[in-house]
Amino acid sequence: MQNTIVIYYSNKGSNKYLAEKISKELSCEIEAIRPRLNSFFLFLMNIHFGNRSLKKDIEKYERVILVGPIWVGKFIPPLRSFVQKYSSGIKKLVFVTCCGSPYAKKDEKFGHGLVFKEIEGILKEKCTLCQAFPIDLILPEDKKDDPDSLMKTRLNDDNFNGEIRERFNEFIQLLSGK
Numbered sequence: 512m513q514n515t516i517v518i519y520y521s522n523k524g525s526n527k528y529l530a531e532k533i534s535k536e537l538s539c540e541i542e543a544i545r546p547r548l549n550s551f552f553l554f555l556m557n558i559h560f561g562n563r564s565l566k567k568d569i570e571k572y573e574r575v576i577l578v579g580p581i582w583v584g585k586f587i588p589p590l591r592s593f594v595q596k597y598s599s600g601i602k603k604l605v606f607v608t609c610c611g612s613p614y615a616k617k618d619e620k621f622g623h624g625l626v627f628k629e630i631e632g633i634l635k636e637k638c639t640l641c642q643a644f645p646i647d648l649i650l651p652e653d654k655k656d657d658p659d660s661l662m663k664t665r666l667n668d669d670n671f672n673g674e675i676r677e678r679f680n681e682f683i684q685l686l687s688g689k
């Protein structure tokens with residue numbers, strides 16, 4: 512299997528959970544993105560002072576798996592900054608997100624599909640795969656459209672089962688074969 516590192520940013524924990532799960536399944540290294548100023552509200556206004564340098568040497572890895580959330584339909588500043596800073600050293604990148612937008616709405620204004628297109632546009636053929644794990648996968652039918660549940664539910668060991676687990680297993684198989 513390819514020499515891989517998981518790089519992640521998470522504000523409320525779901526993407527950290529997902530990143531740790533991927534790193535464990537692939538038995539690969541993992542490192543968090545550490546913004547110089549970690550302010551969610553500034554990020555929402557697109558104000559960002561860059562990230563601290565990573566401890567790991569990105570050029571050493573054949574594949575980077577970048578994990579992080581989507582806010583207001585944006586490729587968020589800590590993730591964007593990481594890609595911009597390390598783009599020449601990145602050989603292949605897989606982008607993964609635990610987000611609020613469901614598969615059926617991926618191409619709408621706040622959908623993850625638009626962010627995927629943006630990342631593919633920046634990294635071109637280096638971006639080999641984008642994968643979303645929308646939070647509605649773990650919600651009961653009557654809560655799947657409930658904005659409050661979509662915003663407040665976090666991934667954890669108790670709810671990471673059923674459809675999300677099946678899709679995650681398929682995703683890991685795909686990565687293991689590539």
Ligand SMILES: Cc1cc2nc3c(=O)[nH]c(=O)nc-3n(C[C@H](O)[C@H](O)[C@H](O)COP(=O)(O)O)c2cc1C
Binds near residue numbers: 585610
């Ligand atoms: C202010 C805000 C805006 C958001 N906007 C979007 C969005 O436009 N599209 C989307 O798919 N998810 C959106 N989400 C949902 C987050 O992507 C989701 O809650 C994510 O799992 C949070 O990740 P974290 O727990 O790792 O911080 C938004 C969440 C917040 C708090």
